[in-house]
Amino acid sequence: MYAFTYERPKSVEEAVNLLKKSGEAKLLAGGQTLLPAMKLRLASPGTIVDLSKVAGLSGVKRDGNDIVIGAMTKHVDVMNSAEVQKSIPALAHLVSVLGDPAVRNRGTIGGSLANNDPSADYPAAVLALNATVQTNKRKIAADDFFKGLFETALAGDEIIEAVRFPVPEKAGYEKFRNPASRFALVGVFVAKGKDGARVAVTGAGESGVFRVKEMEAALGKDFSAKAIEGIKVPAKGMIADLHGTAEYRAHLIGVLARRALAAAK
Amino acid sequence: MSATGIGAAVRRKEDQRFITGTGNYTSDISRPGELRAYFVRSPHAHATIKKVDTKAAEKMPGVAAVLTGADLANDKIGGLICGWAITSKDGTPMKMGAHPAIAADKVRCVGDAVAVVLAETLRQARDAAEAVEVDYGVLPSVVDPAKAAAKGAPQIHDVAPNNMIYDWHLGDKAATDAAFASAKHVTKLDIINNRLVPNAMEPRAAIAEYDQGNDALTLWNTSQNPHVARLVISAFVGMAPEHKLRVIAPDVGGGFGSKIFIYPEEVVALWAARRVKRPVKWVSDRSEAFLTDAHGRDHVTHAELAIDANNKITGLRVHTIANIGAYMSTFSSSVPTYLYATLLSGQYAIPAIYAEVDAVYTNTAPVDAYRGAGRPEATFVVERLVEVAARELGLDPAEFRRKNFVKSFPHQTPVIMTYDAGDYDASLTKAMDLIDYKNFGKRKAESEKHGKLRGIGFSTYIEACGIAPSQAVGSLGAGVGLWESAEVRVNPTGSIEILTGSHSHGQGHETTFAQLVSDRLGVPIETVSVVHGDTDKVQFGMGTYGSRSGAVGMSAIVKALDKIEAKAKKVAGYMMEASGDDIEFKDGKFTVKGTDKSVGWGDVTLNAYIAHKFTGGQLEPGLKEGAFYDPTNFTFPAGCHIAEVEIDPETGKTTIAKWVAVDDFGNIINPMIVEGQVHGGIAQGVGQAMLEGASYNSDGQLVTGSFMDYAMPRAADLPSFKVDTTVTPCPSNPLGIKGCGEAGAIASPAALINAITNAVGHENVPMPATPSTVWKAAQGGMKKAAE
Structure with missing residues (x-):
């Protein structure tokens, strides 16, 4: 240092x-x-x-139909929040498989999002749940927030204050761990909200977290594993490294999306 | 059996200090006025060193000195050596390139040291290291052993054309070729035995101190064999005469082989300490450990098995390319030769074997012994071949093995070894019972109902431990003898110190060695302490590796205890006015035969020292004896591991559902410690088979340079093991011990890969069998092995 x-x-x-x-x-x-x-x-x-x-940067609260999580809220506090467990159990589950106990007891949601690691778990939830990132300057929609590997829409003097998650009808998260780092080799978050279904993938994309629109369209009509059975995600644009080929990652997206849907609550 | 004697599951005495954080590891030690050392390391895999400019660094705060390879050469400090001479087929000696502790002209792998900074604090040293300017002339590099000897490959050491260190062979080529010519069936496999990074819990460290008054040096370091370190640093590096160099290896947090070797950093610490006349401390960080600890394995092998019409194995043919890395580490040459090819007969009666091994330099970290050292590689070749052969022939893999087992002992293999004792049927049968082999089909059907694949795999392994006798290993090229020494010091009050050359770095010697003494002398185990790891205390020793401490180290203690008992009987005889020959010793009591006259252990030890009952002419006072023990043969632990896996074909995730290990370690001193060794060994073998694999890119950069990319086995990756034993005592040592430290790591990779290939129905599943790899295999996307 x-x-x-x-x-x-x-x-x-x-x-x-x-x-x-x-x-x-x-x-x-x-x-x-x-x-x-x-x-x-x-x-x-x-x-x-x-x-x-x-x-004022920490804590979980319900605000109307939203769950608002302060940027400095530790992972463990999101995981243990009765409100999160009740309203968005998939989010509580995501945090329970994030990192290890040391990371969960120190790491924060704001820190994770500002870092935007392409294999981090939180970005998948934020994108799939169509959350809003609230900063000292503005409100940034999830779709506008993630800009690529370790890149976000945040300006140099901009600080995340909270993340606002609309409570979905149903959501699920499935993660397949990198055998070494235990980060997501692939993680898929599926959610059915008032504006339709969203599917967000972390760990796989060369440009970080992304949505699978074709799956979303199918799930809009029928939010079930069966609805996406025939959908194949192309390997182009997927990360390839010694832990998995691009083809493997693309394949896992389908498998994990189906499992996330089957487990969605 | 007493509660603390041989065969008792005595809790480890040393764990009190390890678990309460009161151990004394090298990095816990600080010497007054010490400087911290930080190495400037090459970022290139292969480059000439045009210039090393230390001027800016020398002016940085707290810097005492910045030393380079040129300074080392000016001071005539010798290079590091490989101590086992191997001869090529044509009779020429192996081609060992120079290995200076700091590179002067050329770097040959990423992490090669080019300078060392000594400063008041580690941070200052590190800051200054960044200010050292090195002008490199980058050269093309080669990391793949299969390409190292190819035409046009970059030349790494001038003395080794085509990077070929030796091309060695063992066995009868003509007889083996004849066996293949008349074979009914031939099984062929291409195997890559993946490169591993040892990753002991404690990284390497060294502290060197120079005593100007006595012109003597002391080195504290993380060594498995401090005496050998002293010998090499003295006799080959030329640092100081042996009597002016003390090496202390205090508590050492794991070695797995990687701390056998003599490394550049400890040589540099000694040299620098004398040069600047201040103690010098170096502690590796994990990133440095990945780059500079000697790695393990890294073989590329083509192997063939010949089988006759009666399903009997008639021949085995193996060609292996062994990656030695950028320099020949201390025992690197022996690992792919005498520790490998000599075990290629496995548990089988194979009439003809021929093995060829090409050892090559590459621009990678040196490769040397790692838990099992050659024997895991041999076992993997043999046990994969046998399993695949059985499958190709449509035979039950267990019955095919049984049919070909060695059944009478001693058994002379075609590759040097004489197996002394064993019962391979017994361990196989017991293991099959324990895993409920006959109901495997039902379990497989159950898995299939849930969309899962299930597979079972065997590994009936043999290994050779307690490598010896010294005369024999000398004839095979070893530069040292492989005996062990012990000294038993009995104090006047009856407590006992055992001084041993067997270093303990996790094995539990302080407990097991004390158990032996407690059992033999009938004294409480608390009154026995075990002293090791200091060349000023222990006269000489060969250290701990190759599962030798029980079979060789404890045998030396037995010999010394024989002498202690003989002398104590004489003392007791004088005390009771009887002849020493008439004294019986049992349970800590000396009795005059046929009488009720007796004296206790403490009385005798006190009398040995006060010497009131005998004259100096009758008996020397005191009670201290030493012994050197040189075994008459290797020992041959063997056994059977069976792994059962369940695979999710959608993700390739492999779950180990069951694991049974039935080992024959001969007689066992402490079954709890033995079981722990088996657990740890299996974990390391599972690591190799499923998780671990060092990977260099084509530029020679270590891609797996941290735990982010190098997957270590964790508790959750492993099932609860079922561990059991069979016993055929080893006939060549007094305790009948065979050794247990490496067996798990030797047996397990083959068992696991046999299980995975059985599940997916494809033989080509390279190690590590990661989910990505297994998924591809399960999809049928893998081509047959061999490509």
Whole structure:
């Protein structure tokens, strides 16, 4: 780790000012990606702006027909939230298979989304549930938020404050783990909401999380595993590495989507 | 059997300190005034070093020195060596390239050291290392052993044209060819034995300290064999005479072979400590460990089995290319030769065997012994061939094995070994009972009902442990003897210290060795301590590897205990005014034969030291004896592992449903520790078969350089094992022990791949059989092995 300046603001406004002041500042949420990268000297921010003391960024609440999760809410708190378990059990399940106990006890939803790792679990839920990312500046629809590998719509001085999930009729998540990292080799989140069905895939796409429109169309009529039986996802654009070929990943999307549908609640 | 004697499941004494965090590992040790060392390592797999500019780094805060390969050469510090001489078919010696501890002219793999920075803190050293400017002339590289000897491949060491270190052979080619010519059936397989990264829990570390007053050096390091380290660093590297070099290997957190070898970093630490006259500490991080620990396996093999009309195996023919890596590590040459081809007869009576092994340099980390060392590779070849042959012939794989088993002992194989004792039928039968083999069909049908594939696979393995006698291994090229030493020091109050050359780094010697003494002398186990890992305390020893500590190390203790008993009887005789010959010793009590006169252990030990009952002319005072034990043969642990798997054909996910291991380790000192060794060994074998595989890209970069990409086995990957034993005592050592440390890792990969191939109905499932690979196989997309 290289030397850096450590700041611990009390408000979002103060945090934004610190970001503006230093060109090389990085926000620290749960630190489950940033800190290992810093220890390996792969990241070297000049300033760390620790959000842990910013008031009002944590917690899960129901707001009308939405579940609102504060950006600094730890994975474990989403997993254990009675409200999440009742309203979006697929989301509680997703968090229960995310990382390991250490990661779940430190990592946060906001940190995960801002990082947008192509194999992370949360982006699949946010995209499939058609959630809205609320920042200090604006509300960003899920479809506009994810911009590619580790890329998001967030501006340099923009901070995620909360994520708003419309409660779906039904949703399910199936993850197939990378045998080494235990990240998603492929993860598929299916959801049936008031605007129809959505299918989001993490782990497989060369440009990060993506939707499978053909499946969505079929599921709009019949939200069941049977409805997508004949649909094959092309291997083009899929990640190929020593853990799985592009063809394998494309194939897994179908398998996992069907299983997620069968298990959807 | 007493509660703490031979055969008792005594809880491990050493675990108290390991579990409570009070162990003493090398990185726990700090010396006053120590500097931290950080190595500048090559990012290129193959490059000339045009210039190393250390000026900027030397001016960085806290930096005491920046040393290069040129400095090392100027100080005439010798290179590292491989200590086992192998001879090629044409009689020429193996072609060993120079291995300087810091590269001076050329780097040959990613991670090769080009400079070392010594600074007050690790961070300062690391910062300064980044300021060292190295001008490389990048060269083409080769990482695939099958391509290393090809025309036009990059030349790695000038002394080894075409990167060929040796082309060696063993066995009778003409007789083997004749067996194939008259065979009714020939089974052929192409096998890649995947490269593994050892990944001991504790990364390597070294601290070196120079005592100016005595011109002597001390090295604390993570070694499985500190005396051999001292010998090599003294005699070959030329660092210091043996009596001026003390090597201490304190608690060591796992080795699996990778800590047998003498590494550049410990040599550099010693040299640097003397040069700057301050202690130097180096601790590997995990990333460095991936790049610089000696890796294991990495064979490319074509193998053929000849079978006659009666389904008897008549011949075995093997050609293997062994990847040695960029440099020849300490025992690298022996692994694919005498530790491999000599085991190709397996448990079978095979009249003719011929093996050819080409060892090649590549631009990868050195490859050397890793749990099993050659024997897992041999077992995989034999057990895959036998299983596939049975399937091709439509025979039950168990019955085909049984028909071809060696049944009478001693048995001379065509590849050097003389098997001394065993009962291969017994372990196979017991294992089949334990896994309920006869109902496998029902379980398979049940799996199929749920859309799953089920398969079963055997591995009836043999291994050779306690490699010896020294004279024999010397004739095969070993640069050392493979005996072991022991010293038994009895204190006046009766407590006992056992000094052994067998280093313990997870094996539990402090418990098992104490059990032996408790059993033999009838003393409480608490009164026995085991001292190892310090060249100033233990006179000499060969270390721990090759499952040798029980068979060889404990045999040396037995010999020393014989002497202790003989002398203690004499002391007791003087105490009771009887002849030493008339004294019986049992359960810690010395009795004059035919009388009720007796004295206890503590009385005798005290009298040995106060020497009031005898004169110096009659008997020397004291009670301390030493022994060196050189075995008369290898030991031959053997057994049967059966794996049963269930595969989800949609995802390729393999679940190990059942695992049975029935091993014949001869007599067992502590069944709990033995069972633990079997569990750990199976876990490592399952790791090789399903999860682990070091992968270099064509530029020589290690793709699997962290746990993000290198999959280690975890508890959830493994079933509950059913472990049992059969016993045929080893006839060549006094305790009848065979050794158990490597068996699990030797037996298990073949059992698992046999089970997976049985389930998917395809023989070509390369290791590691990841879900992606198994899915492809299950889809029928894999072509037959051999391509």
